[in-house]
Amino acid sequence: MSISFKKALLEEYARVAHALSAPARLSILEQLAQGERGVEALAEKTGLSLANCSQHLQQLRRSSLVTSRRDGKAVIYQLSDAKILNLMDFLRIVAERNLAQVERILRGLSGDEDAPEPISRADLAFRLAKGTVTVLDVRPADEYAAAHIPGALNVTLAELEQVLPKFAADAEIVAYCRGPYCVYAHQAVAALRQHGFNARRLEGGLPEWREDGRPVLTTAQ
């Protein structure tokens, strides 16, 4: 009896974990974290075929991670609970903390490009004080809202292309994101340099910056 309850519970937990165990579904959830979406939009964003995307969505719905509603012809999906973001966040944290694989991937990222050395945090603090640098926070808006380096602009990768023209051609730009394992800053710098900007990546991310005891602008939750 108690054994079977325990087994049933573990199976339910495992079912949720299983729903998160496919890259395609994580990608879908990441999209849904931005806001509710229809099936076609999700399929396009994630690069999945329509039918495949639909099936993944139904698997997510079976695990109650997403809910759906009809809007005319379209079926709109959304995350069923904000806590799912926390779960995914810890998944990311554990994965990035533990997997040497990730490090190898990131090494490959900066390896085969002519990416410049990242700027040190002390160096950035110095240039910030002088006002000679534009700092971009390329994390999602909610993370920026929760805490960011004073003076930093929040520009997600998706927004970057639109914002690019507003920067002075000779501006010195520094991008940062979640930390050493996060690819956002790498990608932002790569994009900026492709457009000819003088962009570099901050060494580490916000957690390391804070760990140094440097100022952080936080918003009370």
Added chain:
Amino acid sequence: MSISFKKALLEEYARVAHALSAPARLSILEQLAQGERGVEALAEKTGLSLANCSQHLQQLRRSSLVTSRRDGKAVIYQLSDAKILNLMDFLRIVAERNLAQVERILRGLSGDEDAPEPISRADLAFRLAKGTVTVLDVRPADEYAAAHIPGALNVTLAELEQVLPKFAADAEIVAYCRGPYCVYAHQAVAALRQHGFNARRLEGGLPEWREDGRPVLTTAQ
């Protein structure tokens, strides 16, 4: 290019989730949350065959969720990072929030929706200091021997009926077990309340208690 890096990262996250997507492995991790264990002990506790348990352990190690070291002939496994507890906790929270199935299971456990809120760890620490509470450790004797909350009595579910009469009728009783995944404390509280006792469950279990930095009585192995 950046797309493929993103894909690789998602695959790493998915790999961690996949490691959590089998009840057998969750069960193993729950055991390891109590403390490091050898393969045979884990196989016995989880009811897995030795070879099967070993393979699950290696899958967990491949995902870097556990680490191993040799101790003579034995190989001892342990969680690689305390953050894994947080991850499992959110997995549980999301599963229990979203899956009506789980709620039904837990409701079945405590008979009906009669069960009181669990007591917080801070609250228990306070009452322990005042000496106004009886704490029951309802885990198996060997786990109690390895580590338990100072002042707790070890009473397994099997022994509970016999020990019941010894408690004062108005005693305030708090039961704890391995943690949120474990059903022992639920059952103990249900049994105690059926007999009219004022019993509650501790929020979380021993691993969470220890994670809080609260005192634990350990016995050197």
Added chain:
DNA sequence: ATATCAATCAAGTGATTGATTGAATCATAG
């Protein structure tokens, strides 16, 4: 009604998984 478009279902394929069995490896005791 009928046409149309979005989404889902159904069936098939190739790959992966979990569990079982028996053999092979490894560190230590003798």
Added chain:
DNA sequence: CTATGATTCAATCAATCACTTGATTGATAT
């Protein structure tokens, strides 16, 4: 060095999974 016992590897089978293709449902507009 050899024997011993704990652990892991290797091979296997049934089950499940992700993805594709093509048919079907459901809601709307004509």
